[in-house]
Amino acid sequence: MAETPKNSEYDGGEIKILEGLEAVRKRPGMYIGSTSASGLHHLVWEIVDNSVDEAMAGFCTEISVTVHADNSITVVDNGRGIPVDLHPVKKIPTLEVVMTILHAGGKFDNSAYKVSGGLHGVGISVVNALSKKVVVQVKRDGNVYEMQFARGKTTEKMKVVGQSEQTGTTVTFWPDDEIFETCVYDFDTLHNRLQETAFLNKNLKISLTDEREATPRVEEFCYAGGIIDFVRFLNDGKDVPEGLKDPIYIEGKTGPETPLDKMGEVEVALQWNSGYGENVMSFANDIYTPEGGMHLEGFRTALTRVVNDYARKQGLLKEKEANLTGDDVREGLSAVISVKLPDPQFEGQTKAKLGSSYMRTLTNKVVSDGLAEYLEEHPKQARTIVSKAQQACKARTAARKAREATRRKSLLESASLPGKLADCSVRDAELTELFIVEGDSAGGSAKDGRRRDIQAILPLRGKILNVERVGDHRAFSSDTIQSLITAIGTGVTTAAGDGGDFDITKARYHKIIIMTDADVDGAHIRILLMTFFYKYMRPLIDAGYIYVACPPIFGVKVRKKIHYVYPNGRQTEEEILRDTIRSLGFSPDDDGDTKDDSGKLKKKKRGYDVQRYKGLGEMDPKQLASTTMDPKTRILQRVTIEDAAAADRAVRELMGSEVGYRRDYIERHAHDARFLDA
Structure with a gap:
């Protein structure tokens, strides 16, 4: 494809206006997908994509993204800079047109950009509409221009704030907490997307800095091999x-x-x-x-x-x-x-x-x-x-035979599902839940504490096969995996993703909940099960049917009441426990003993007792039900796949032959559950 020449005209005349802006704040999901963490990160992608378009046109070699301590974001590139001359139609600075009018951009007639990822001209104006503040600086024509915006409106007119022989655009924005469910950016999500972008653009240097830590974390990506x-x-x-x-x-x-x-x-x-x-x-x-x-x-x-x-x-x-x-x-x-x-x-x-x-x-x-x-x-x-x-x-021929044998077994057992399955009485899949439970002990408590009308229990004995390291034939020959397939009812896809005999309409439950102990072994079993679903029943993940239960890690008993303590994904167990004890009006350092005025040790009852739940089986059925199974009080983490490359890499590293990846992951994430039950 012919390159855009270095002296290509790029001024206000290149910016075409299609229509105005207002609906973005009313229906943000139409423009960024959702107001969840996914939509929040989409704001960054919109700005970065503009910079990448400059790189693909041959005018940008470096992009930097910084997450500041207050979760504002700054994106800097050394491209040509957004035009600042008066727009020939609107008679206001072109920068203001681009920032405040939907469908205003230089990507509609291929004169400014031969190739671009942003096609609709909505990106940067949508970021403006969904941010409580935006500051844009443009270096071009020997000057540094600045303009400020808030919630889609101009708050400070364009002015010259300095001189520079360089060119480029700097955008800093603060996402609007009136719009988004969370305004906290996830470093790994940013890291994975920016690394992927660097791979796709040979020799483009992209840096990511996180200033939210005491020592800022910096990652740089640049790939000569693309x-x-x-x-x-x-x-x-x-x-x-x-x-x-x-x-x-x-x-x-x-x-x-x-x-x-x-x-x-x-x-x-x-x-x-x-x-x-x-x-x-x-x-x-x-x-x-x-x-x-x-x-x-x-x-x-x-x-x-x-x-x-x-x-x-x-x-x-x-x-x-x-x-x-x-x-x-x-x-x-x-x-x-x-x-x-x-x-x-x-x-x-x-x-x-x-x-x-x-x-x-x-x-x-x-x-x-x-x-x-x-x-x-x-x-x-x-x-x-x-x-x-x-x-x-x-192997495919052998796997097909094994899969057909599993299907025949499922049909034969349809009247009497797997022996360990305690099924529910309701047959409407939209209302029912399957708990996949670690061990017979926890399975017994779960069966006694469940709602028998809508909650089914399938106990597993030990760890299931690591399906990432075996072929389809061996996986489908496993009794445990056959029980899972039979209980769920959908059939399976194949490792190659050809669809297999999978049929999501045959799912017997629309909530399939992995419920394991809150320890390292429990984390390993969760990973093995998620790997199975990722490889053979991925449409269930895409449909939002797969969840991970979040059991409590401590019970703090004050008088006759037990206050349950759950992991939050941000603090260590000790930090969570200490904060809980403080919130109950006690000192976590109080061992119950005090000294009187003469220095004599005086025994005193501490006022609370702490129990560490190492396994689900340590809770009686009533406790397990109220903390982990009751839809009104439990915490569930929905399993999602937002980035295919990151998901594949996680499955490969955690389930492959390298033991170190699994050990590091389990140590970091064994108690991570951050999303409340929907």
Whole structure:
């Protein structure tokens, strides 16, 4: 694709106005998805995406994001700077137009930006509308200009506050606590998204600073290899077959004679590992497309056809043997597909799926030509790829038989579900809950304390299989996993994600709650179960059916009343306990003994007693019900997947062969439950 020349005009005339602003504060979910933590972080993405658009146009090399102590955010780039001249239509500074008018931007006619992620011109104005204060500084034309806004309105007119020979834009904003459920930013969420952005933009330097800690935490990302480094990152900690240590990189673009609306660039990096899952991530103009689209279709079609053609040509597939399927070829594959195009068409407001049909043809051609050339030039690696796909084909056949056996068993047992399952009497799945409980002791208490009409209990004995480290055949042969599948009723997807026989409409419960002890072993079992759901029943997570129960860690008894203490994800257990004791009017350092005026030790009753709950079985059924199971008083954490790369990495690191990742995670998060039951 032709580059935008360095002297390209970018002034007020480039900013096109579509319509005005007001509805954003009334219906913020239409613009940022929600007013939860997800929507809060979306404000940062809107500003960063503008800076990335400058980078893709060739005018920005550095972006910095800072989280200040009060959870305000500053984003700085060294791009051209938002235009500050008078807008030819509105007759006010173009900066003010961009900040206060919805659908005002330089991305509608491809003159200022040939490629951009922000397409609707709503980003920065939406941030303004949903912030209680915004300060923008622009360096350009030798000056530093500043303007201030609040809740979508201009509060201080543009003025010159200094001089600078540099160019760029600095945006600082304070999210509006009247709009958002929380205004506290999560460092890991910011870290993962910014790192992903750096991978997708070769040599773009992005820094993240968190000033909320005593010693500010700083992370920097810059990848000379771009998506090649991204694929290495996705496979970090996985076993990569000998000969495939270097990712395959393919790129291509349309020719100069191509009409503007059909131009495009394609970058693909791929590498197989020895695992069973598929992790293919697709992006269009740096926007993650979790549902894929035309570029993903083109990639998959080309990959399957080229590998089969090579295998036939080299005699690796015999004449009577069937072709390898797409699932066979993609087993253990990590890949990143990144396409750039001037006017991408997405399906739906969330941009989850690319609909520009010509990108399917372009991606197919680029991948077909590049991969065929690679296989011809690297016969040893090519044979390894084909051999791995053939092994996957054999395993898929065995797994299908095991899955069919599980389904037949489920049908046979439909009248009498798994023996340990204490089912509920109500049959309306929208009203019912399944508690997956650790051990027979806790299972007994849960059965006695439950609401028998809507709450079912399935006790597990010991830890279930780590399904990340075994194939489908072994997983479906496990009695424990068969019991889970039978009890839930939906069937399963396969590791390759082909849908399997999964049918969410057959779910017997719309709340499936993992209830384990609040200790390290309990955390491990939770992780194993979440890994199972992530791999074989992920649609249940996407539908919001999977939860983790949050049992109390202490009971503080004052007279005859017990005050239960829960983890909050921010403090240590000791800190939470001490704060609770103080809130009850006692000193946590009081051991009950005092001295009189003569110095003589005087025994005194402390006034409270503390019990540490190491396991669910230590609570009687009434306590377990009131603290952990009663919808009116319990705390549940809904399991969600907000970032596919982070989720896959977590599952891989926690469930893979590297023990250190699991140990570190459990030590940090064993008692983390932060979201109240909806």
